[in-house]
Amino acid sequence: MPVRIRARDTSDTTDGVGDSATGPDDVQRLPADRLREALNSPPGGLTTQDAARRRTRCGPNQMPRAPGRGAWRLIAAQLTDLFALMLLLASAGTFVIYAMGRPRDTGTLQLAVAILCVVVLNASIGFAQEYSAERTSESLQAMVPHRCRVLRGGEVTDLPAADLVPGDVVLLEAGDAVPADCRLVEAHDVTVNNAALTGESAPVGRSAQAVDAGPLLRARNCVFMGTDVISGSARAVTFATGTATEFGRIFRLAAAAPRQKTPLQHQVAAMARRVAGTALATGGLLFAVRLPAGQGLVPSFVFALGVMVALVPEGLPATLSVSLAIGVRRMARSHALVKKLLAVEALGSTTVVCTDKTGTLTQAEMTVTRIWAGGGTHRVSGVGYAPVGDVQDPDDVRELLLSAALCSNARLLRPEGHGHWRVLGDTTEGALLVAAAKAGVDPAAHETAGPRTTEHPFDAERMLMSTVTGTPARGYEVHVKGAPQAVLGRCSALMTQGGSRPLDETARKAVDVANDELASQGLRVLAVARRTASGPRPDRQEAESGLTFLGLAGMLDPPRPEVSAAVAACRRAGIRIIMLTGDHPLTAEAVARRVGIVRHPDPVVVSGTELGALDEPGLEALLARPGEHLLCRVSPEHKMRVVTALQRRGAVVAVTGDGANDAPALKHADIGVAMGASGTDVAREAAVMVLLDDSFASIATAVRLGRAVYQNIRKFLVYLFSHNIAELVPILAATFVGFPLVPLTAVQVLAIDLGSDVLPALALGAEPPERDVMDRPPRPPHEPLFSPAVLRRILFLGGIQAAGVCAVFFWHINATGIPYAQFTADDPVYRKAITLVQAGIVVSQFFNALAVRTERESIVRAGLFSNPWLLAAGAFGILLMAAISYLPPLQAVFHTAPLNATDWAVLAALGALLLAADEARKAWLRRRTVTAQGGPS
Structure with missing residues (x-):
């Protein structure tokens, strides 16, 4: 009775494919004639009818298409952002207040529409950036050759590779891509390139002779989907197709691996939760305080809404998206294509780079x-x-x-x-x-x-x-x-x-x-x-x-000439480099020494077999050992385990690779970096960053730009949240002194946040990297965006702004001698007072933008005019404020009044005072640093 070999991962039970199977070991150990019998594969090939029946049961010889994120999903993601949900809720509540009011207040309707427009604007900007980044082709199919030569009914037929079924006889020659997993039954001087599956740089010989059972990928009588025939000719019998192939197994690993969130995603989400909670709690508390005081339901709601809007940085989502997009464009100019915006910053947070060897550190040319x-x-x-x-x-x-x-x-x-x-x-x-x-x-x-x-x-x-x-x-x-x-x-x-x-x-x-x-x-x-x-x-x-x-x-596969400098730059930046390769340990160590990954005499060299024998604690202990690590002869599962173990130890892991065998680790890493020119399509599909020039040096450049992105994000966070304090404090001060109206309306807050703040924040996001950015260690992965230093600076700058605008507001109100209770929303004195508050925040933010460009260096030394976009953006905000103050249509919307030259001079002096105070703070920090380093006191 003939032995029957089961086509892996299928339920086929007839036509000799799948009956009483003993597993893939039989593929290796059976002689050619017994193999044909086991697979029910005649020497002249299957008949068309047999092939059709098997294709019905086994399915097409291709990978299932990865589900893409449609436009509606991207839009939904923008509208379900926490800030967006808060504003939508506020807009809906305002619409309800307007509809229930008798008579209806046009100002309430304007506020509801304004808040809704903010949500739409933010969602539109975020969608546009994400949509352009998501438009990568589903290129996994390119790994499977489109056509192949097959014996069908005794005749050589040119067929689409998708029609191949287990039992088909395939003809292979030098230059052909292998269309499925096949066992050779005739072979003449055959060598194949298995780099896409195993990472081995050298071609390997193949023969038709039966071999002892062992790991299938090491079987010398088998060839696999996704590899290439380098030399010779062969006749082979297909034993696995589609997702049942070794390539399909890697595809399933990559598909099952969850896409990791970047550190910035975690931190932005945490920040949004805290800000949203604070805004809702503060607004609710003030609503509860004002309602019993006889302010009325609608005025109390509008007041609480103004507080909440003042605390929510409406411009932050748009600013963050566009600033990350600026980083994307900068990286693209440095040959690094980023497919997801938040990945821009992730590489700047990287603490460990797990790099492949062939095609990444080397040129893939013997x-x-x-x-x-x-x-x-x-x-x-x-x-x-x-x-x-x-x-x-x-x-x-x-x-x-x-x-x-x-x-x-x-x-x-x-x-x-x-x-x-x-x-x-x-x-x-x-x-x-x-x-x-x-x-x-x-x-x-x-x-x-x-x-x-x-x-x-x-x-x-x-x-x-x-x-x-x-x-x-x-x-x-x-x-x-x-x-x-x-x-x-x-x-x-x-x-x-x-x-x-x-x-x-x-x-x-x-x-x-x-x-x-x-x-x-x-x-x-x-x-x-x-x-x-x-x-x-x-x-x-x-x-x-x-x-x-x-x-x-x-001979060797030579290192890329620029890699050594890139490795040295990563070392200076405090980034650990671990080599993961399918090559022999001696070859791996030689290349690692040439490029500077290994500098000491006794690196930690571990084979895939040794890795496979370790449990998870043992693997973590191995990776925790001091010294330089080279992991050789590793499989896709080994790479994923290494990445997971490093992540459990708190590392932010970047993985580089070019082969299909790298795909699971690329997807599982915090950031996967694929090679664009020599890399396989499945690797590019799994990665979030693609190096267009395949140069490891581009990784060092991307780290530098990623760190600059994070620095710039913190700069515009200080910029945005410091003026939120200036918006909130006057409102709270008015409540506590018994002033019946708000010093700053919700519509004015929206105008500041979107009209005057977004462009300067974007200009801050375009600041170039600081000179010593690659001489610092990676920031702690769990360090919050609102670190103590950031919070202190926000409070420092925001406190100065708040004191200034409170001073101008109450100075103008008290100068009239009118009791607080007699002020109404249409009073010209009140309208000019709230105009002074809005203009005071806009002008002080212009000086604030100059201050936050540097943390310790004097702005005079950095250059007042070195960022012309920032100056232009600040000037635009001031001109917009002037239009709101002087143009009647805008006066009607914002309830403002015209300011005179003396008013503008006072506001400019308050802004200059803020810049001078921050320059004094920087000078104190510089002196303290010099003293701590043993310099002159």
Whole structure:
């Protein structure tokens, strides 16, 4: 009875797919004929009818589309913001008061409409910013090739990859993307690039031979969706499609991972709750105080509403959204695309960066850097696939590089347009071709003079390949390259500068020492050998024995040249860097040392197997160990566990990556940073930030800009909330002294908050980063936006403003000698008094904006005119206030009166006093800092 293999994650029970399954281990260990029988897959492929039935049960070979946030959801999110809900409630209550009033008060209706307009304006700005940031394409489908070649009914058919089903026979060649998880049943010199799934930078060989059961991704006879065939050709049987594939498993991990809120989201939410609670409690308390005093229901409600509106920073949501958008644009100019506004600040809060290696720290291009030949080591300069660079003593290595190039199936492709040099085929062979070009070797000319006559492809057992070419002078020659020990074992002679000599034990030890020295530098080492052939087609045994050892080539995936400086900048900023890679520990450590992630002799190097054996407390203890951490051979699950463990320890974690295997960790991190040029679409989909130039240096730039965003947010918070104190205190003062009317109406408050404050706050949000921003440690993740220092400054500046506007209001009211009880809303004296209060707040805020630009540095030194947008915004606010004071239509809406030149001079003097007081505070802070550091007192 045939063994039946279950297609993973399906309920198929017929057609030989799913009957009495024993699991994916059978895919690896069964011989090809037994595998076909188990999957009910005829040699000529499935019939169209069989394939249709299986597709009905298994579903299409594609990932489900991620649900996007529609426009209505984005709008709903803006309208359900806590501040928006408070204002909507206030507007609704005001509409009710207007409707119930007899006679109806037009001013009450104007107030209700004004509050509603504030909500609509804030929601519109926030929606516009979020909508533009959310418009990223659902690009996961691009990871699955659109078409593939399949045997159906004995004929080769070109099909959409989505139509592939378990049991289909797929034909693969170099350059093809693997359309599903398949078991090879025929393989000829096949290598695949598994970097998208495993993170390994080097291509890996594949064969059709049965292997022992083990981790499926390590099975040498399987290929997987989302990977590429680098060389060779193969015939494979599909055993998993769609979400049942290894790629689908990673997709499910990424989909299940919750999107983490940024520190700023948590802090803004906490701040909104506190402000909203304070506003509602204060308004309710004053309503309860005034109602029994005989003020009436409607006047008491309007008064309480004015208090609540004065406490709520109506302009904050719009200011925050636009300020973050300014950060987005700045980061875009620095090649960092941010998909969510609040992520701008998150990277500035980062305490740990978990970085991938291949394509992130390195260029994802193999490069020969050392050649051992003739008894000595020769350096090779230049990086990447561009044949630009030099070989030290090229005459000594030309024979080695010629044989290596002739034993190659790769091709070096010239740039097209504004592109760059590329390799078609195995990247290792491409690196050898580039090194040959640097040494002045032209393999194409040699192939023209003596074409290839025989090839014995690479396989996993021999660990080498060989070719036979003709030469006009020496007849036929065999060229061999492969693993050093495999090639050395077939050699009987060694080429030296003096010619060929027997390969004795001393010579073998010299080769071993050279191989170990290259490997210790993290280089991938290949050996090259040659011999004369008796004819054009020697059998493999003859071709690969009695060889002359030419030497060794050491290559690596070179670090990006700008990474070292970026790593150093992150270190200065107090950010810990942990490498997470699928590569070998020696390779990972070599790259880490080159870029400066590892500087000490004994880093903490942990393999994926060791990580998997740790429980959660053990993992946290490992990550808490002092020193530099390199986590190698890790799986997607390992990366997610590491991120979670760091977050439990209070870290703000940024994760970089480019492969599909990075997607779950990218989504689970506080901020996921994907590579834009070389990264896979699934990684870009999971991340909230995409580096358009794939440069790790852009991360350091983004950290600097993110920190500047947070600093600027605090600046305009001080700016906004300090004038809220100036709005609230006069209202409270009027209550306690028994003045029957409010010194500042709710409509005036809205005009200040949106008409005069938003533009200066935005200009503060555009302040450039301070010079020492990257020399400070990360701010504590749980530090509130309203830190003690911020609160002290708000109270300091707000107290000065409040004292000034209270003084001008009561000075003007008391100067008339009219008793408080006789004042009415239409009294010209009262109207001018409330105009003085509104204008006093607007003018003092102009000087306040100049003060909050710096924390300790004098504004004179920073430059009064260094932020022209701030000056223009302040001037606009003052001009708007003048219009409210002088234009009759606006006077009717705001109940204001015209001010004279003396009034404006008094208000300007109060504003200048505020700036002078803050300059004195900064000078005191500077002196205290100098004294604390041991300077002159």
